[in-house]
């Protein structure tokens with residue numbers, strides 16, 4: 001095999017859509033190209049051994065924030081053992097601020113931005129000449145209709161065991177300064193009928209879980225409706241063999257026609273990831289995030305009470321201009337809207353994002369190592385930020401997991417942020433850990449906490465594990481957390 005396309009995925013269950021796009025668009029080089037995926041945490045020497053066993057002349061790596069450190073070690077070993085193999089890098093982590101990165105310095109070539117056109121061009125030159133003169137190539141961005149869609153490259157094993165990522169559009173028209181998609185300035189749709197034909201093919205091969213990576217699924221309502229109808233038709237056709245579809249929504253744009261369609265989905269078939277990030281209008285203005293808070297809140301409330309969609313809402317701690325009190329208010333406001341999960345992220349300085357313009361005025365201090373998390377701001381010192389990081393972790397274990405749903409109202413009372421922060425500080429003082437806390441131990445700790453506070457929960461709720469209680473929908477393709485929430 002002369003060309004290997006490789007990446008380290010964050011988990012085995014993630015199948016790289018990016019690599020499959022590249023392979024699908026290799027044209028006449030496709031037959032001599034293959035994909036080799038690994039998972040972070042694997043031994044570097046094992047990865048290198050497996051790559052060398054394929055005897056490639058070129059290896060292309062997809063580099064992301066979650067794998068840049070390990071991929072750097074892989075490239076370093078490859079350059080020691082087989083310096084003649086040409087290494088090409090691509091991916092968001094190396095597309096900006098490239099020259100200063102160790103991995104870029106070791107590699108032979110770098111393609112920034114899109115790779116589907118530029119990678120085969122570069123490979124042709126490496127294999128057949130003339131030798132490429134430049135090390136860094138700005139990726140050509142073709143019209144989407146010119147791309148070969150990659151979905152047939154999901155193997156039967158991918159379909160059976162892994163999350164299938166799909167995209168009906170690329171890019172985002174919004175400009176939130178902490179987000180890489182802000183650099184796109186617009187969104188581009190794939191040709192819808194061709195895309196749905198591919199989805200049909202995946203469905204016919206047994207795919208039942210579809211994760212859309214479109215940054216703003218509900219931008220073009222006509223398109224959103226057609227895609228949702230596709231899934232509704234599948235559900236109507238085979239109610240005993242349900243599908244599960246995940247979409248990212250902008251929260252303040254939910255016209256009636258879309259609501260009507262969303263309301264027709266049965267439980268366990270639909271999941272929305274909704275970015276709120278912050279409810280503070282001053283902070284929103286600072287980071288150029290356009291959001292109608294009242295509409296966004298009303299829409300989340302509507303979704304929670306008039307649809308069966310599983311709601312996963314994002315907040316970011318550590319944004320410039322936001323202090324603890326403001327963050328706490330936003331958190332409480334969100335809890336009151338009742339989403340199934342609140343994904344509480346800590347601001348990261350993604351390479352290329354314009355958020356850095358606030359570094360000095362707002363005293364932003366970022367970790368210099370991936371994932372470049374914020375360490376402190378002029379309003380949240382390091383010790384407090386650490387408390388927020390632990391809060392996020394415990395929130396995930398206790399609330400988002402769905403395992404302790406019957407306890408949550410008592411744990412949160414009428415001041416969710418303050419009460420959960422007190423619990424978080426207490427848990428950390430007792431365990432000195434935020435990871436590897438066994439479920440039964442966590443259940444005992446929560447029972448102790450309630451006891452020390454003189455709080456009681458009705459029934460035998462403490463520590464109850466929310467294993468799915470068998471919904472009326474057989475053979476559910478639901479991920480475990482969604483099943484846990486559905487069980488309550």
Ligand code: SF4
Pocket residue numbers: 172173174175176179180181182215216250275
């Ligand atoms: S945060 Fe969401 S809406 Fe804002 S630029 Fe990124 S993808 Fe677009």
